[in-house]
Amino acid sequence: MISIIIVDDHPLVGEGVSTMIRSSGYHSVVAICKNAAEAVEQIKALNPEVILLDINLPDTDGIELCSIIRKFNKATKIIGLTSTNEAGIISSFLANGGNGYLLKNMEREELIKAIDEVMSGAIYLSKAANQKILEQFNSVLDAVHARPVLTRREKEILHWLYEGLTGPQIAEKLFLSHYTVETHRKNLMQKLNVNSTQQLIRQALDQKLLN
Amino acid sequence: MISIIIVDDHPLVGEGVSTMIRSSGYHSVVAICKNAAEAVEQIKALNPEVILLDINLPDTDGIELCSIIRKFNKATKIIGLTSTNEAGIISSFLANGGNGYLLKNMEREELIKAIDEVMSGAIYLSKAANQKILEQFNSVLDAVHARPVLTRREKEILHWLYEGLTGPQIAEKLFLSHYTVETHRKNLMQKLNVNSTQQLIRQALDQKLLN
DNA sequence: CAAAAAATACCTGAATGGAGGTAATAGAGA
C-alpha cells in the first residue's frame, strides 16, 4: 500500500486522480491539497511515499514547490501533472528534484505505471512529454538549418555586444566610427528579425550564432 | 519480437547485452556494431526498433551519434549505455533525441523493462541515473546558496528583461511605475555586480537565476 | 570586367538606459 498525496487546486482533478488510484487497489491517497502552503504542511505531517503535484497552482508554481519540498524531504517521489505540455517546464521540473511527469489526459494504466516506476527509483516521463522533448530537438535542428548567414564583421560586432560592450566601446576597440558599428548592429537586428540588442543576443544564443 | 541493434566497441559488453536480451525470449538482436560508421550503415539497412548505444565509442561519442541518427530516423528508440554515470551526459543525451539511459552494471530485468518502456513511448532512466540527477539537484542547491538571493519581484523583472521587454513595457505589464522597474533593475545590477542589462542577462544565465 | 555583397561613414530625433540620489509603506520575523 503506497501512500500518496495529491496537490491540485481543482477539486474535479483531485477527485478524478484519487479515484483512478484507489481503483488500482494497492495504492492509498492520504490527502488532497489545494495549494502550496497546505501541501507543505501535509507532507511534513504524513510523509507520503509519492506526491502528485499540479504544476499550475494558485499561490506558487509547482516547480518552486518541488524545490521547497526537496529542502526537507529527499526520499519522497514527486510526479508533476499538467494539462499543457511545455518542454521547458519538464526539464526545469526534473532539475528541481522531480521524479516523473504526466499529462492530465493520461489513462489510468499510465498513472499506475508511473507511480510504480518512480517507486522503483527510475524517472518516468509520459509519452506526450517524451514527444515534446523530441519536438524540441527537431526545432533546434530546424533553427540551425534556417539560421541567417552573418558576415565576418557582423559576427565580430555580435561577439562584443554579447560581451556587454556599448556601441562606442566597440568602435574604439575595432578602430571604427561608432556610426559603422551601429550600422552593423542594425543589419544584425534585421537579419535576426528583432528590435533590440537584448533580443539580438537571445536569438543569437538560441540559434548558436556565437562562435 | 522487437528488433534491436547494439552499438559497443567492447565485444564482451556487446555479447553480454545480447545474451541478456535473447534470454528474455521475445526480443531479437539483429546486429552488433563496433563503431559509429558501421552503426549508421546497419541502422539504415535494418531499421531496428531499438538501438542500445554505448556512449563511449572510439570514433564519435554516443551523443553525437544519437544526433546523427535522429537526422534520418525519428522513430527508432535509442537507449544510452555507459559504465560511468555522468549527469551532464544524461541530459545532453536526452536533448539530442535519446529515449532512455542505462548503466552497464544493470540487471537483466532492468534492461528488459527499459526496452519495454521506450517502446511504449516513455523515457526510461535507470535508478542510478536518477540518483545522479538528484545529486546534480543538490549541487544546484549549494550553488543557490552561494549566488545572490533575488526577491520574487526581482526575478519577475529579470525574466521580462530576458524576454527583451524595455523598462516601460515591463512597467505597463506589471501595472507599475517605470521608475519602480528601473529601481529593481538597478538593484539586480548591483546584486550581480554588473553595469548593463546585457551583462545582467549573461550573469543571470551563467548563474542559472532564470527559473 | 561588371555586378553584387560587404564594409565603411554620416545624420537626426525620439526613446530608453544607467548612475546618482531620496523616501514612504507593507510585511515578516525576532
Add this chain to the structure above:
DNA sequence: TCTCTATTACCTCCATTCAGGTATTTTTTG
C-alpha cells in the same frame, strides 16, 4: 513592538540605443 527587507515611487543628467534614412569605398564572385 521594533527592526529589517521588500516593494513601491519619484527626480535629474547624460549616454546609449533604435528607426528612419543616404552614400562611398572595398572585396568578392560570376
